[in-house]
Amino acid sequence: MSRIVLVRHGQTVWHAENRYAGRTDVALTPEGHAQAERLAAWAATAKLTGIWCSTLSRARLTAEPSSRATGLPLHEDDRIIEVDFGQGEGLTDAEMQEKFPEARAAFKLDPAKHYLPGGEDPVLVAQRGMEGLQAIAAATGSGRALVVCHNTFIRITLCKLLGIPLGRYRSVFPKLANGTLTEIDLTPDNAALLSFNSPLL
Numbered sequence: 001m002s003r004i005v006l007v008r009h010g011q012t013v014w015h016a017e018n019r020y021a022g023r024t025d026v027a028l029t030p031e032g033h034a035q036a037e038r039l040a041a042w043a044a045t046a047k048l049t050g051i052w053c054s055t056l057s058r059a060r061l062t063a064e065p066s067s068r069a070t071g072l073p074l075h076e077d078d079r080i081i082e083v084d085f086g087q088g089e090g091l092t093d094a095e096m097q098e099k100f101p102e103a104r105a106a107f108k109l110d111p112a113k114h115y116l117p118g119g120e121d122p123v124l125v126a127q128r129g130m131e132g133l134q135a136i137a138a139a140t141g142s143g144r145a146l147v148v149c150h151n152t153f154i155r156i157t158l159c160k161l162l163g164i165p166l167g168r169y170r171s172v173f174p175k176l177a178n179g180t181l182t183e184i185d186l187t188p189d190n191a192a193l194l195s196f197n198s199p200l201l
Contacts (some may be wrong), residue, residue: 002137003144003194005046006182008151009054009062010035015178017092022085022119022152025057032062035179038200039148040065042181048072049143052136054081054150062179063148079132082150083125086118112156112166122156122166129157137186151176158182161191173197 010032014021028036043051043066051070053063055078067074088096096104096116106114112122136145155173159166161184176182176197183194 001142002140002186004133004137004140004184004186005048005144005146006154006184007039007062007146007148008154008176008178008180009056009058009148010039011178012058014090019090019092020085020088020096020116021058022082022089023056024089028058028061032058032178035200036062036065039063039179040069042200043146044069046146047144048146050136050140050145051075051148052077052080052145053148054078054153056081056150059148059150063146066146066148077132077136079128079135080147080149080153083122083152083156084120086116086120088116088119108170110167111170122169125153125156126160126166129153130160133157133161133186134188137188154182158184158193158196161186162193 011029012021012026012032013029014026048070051063051067051072052075053059055076063074100117103117107116115122136147154176155169156166159169164172179200181198182196185192185194
């Protein structure tokens with residue numbers, strides 16, 4: 001059994017306006033960098049055996065201080081990258097309501113069946129998420145891995161791992177703050193959620 005600690009990257013410059021940052025390489029704010037340093041302080045005493053991040057810079061920059069603090073190499077994996085939000089990329093909720101009101105309303109009712117126009121199918125997100133985390137678990141063995149990735153990716157993948165319908169990812173996991181810890185035990189046949197959205201002390 002592997003212990004996986006999922007962390008949403010630090011705060012970005014789009015955070016204040018709650019803009020959808022999927023594949024756009026958005027910069028961290030000073031607070032985002034501070035969150036990365038707080039994560040590193042936690043990582044230094046967390047008995048980690050491996051560190052992974054997505055290939056987007058906001059995840060890498062959040063994970064790099066932890067790599068330095070622990071002396072562990074940082075591995076990047078494009079399977080744990082954020083969801084592609086298609087036409088919603090870079091927009092706020094209000095802007096999406098204006099540009100494509102019917103599609104936005106359908107998305108709110110069932111974001112898996114009616115994902116954003118031109119965006120990535122959550123079924124495919126869940127599949128690559130499972131593959132990525134199972135690969136990390138295989139490399140981790142009985143150890144504990146830190147995985148720095150993304151908000152919607154984490155929520156969709158958790159639903160898949162826990163047998164929750166994907167269309168409920170926004171309601172079951174309504175909020176995931178930047179820099180918080182979500183910890184799971186993972187085997188090839190089972191996943192157990194140990195904590196969700198836990199702030200660093």
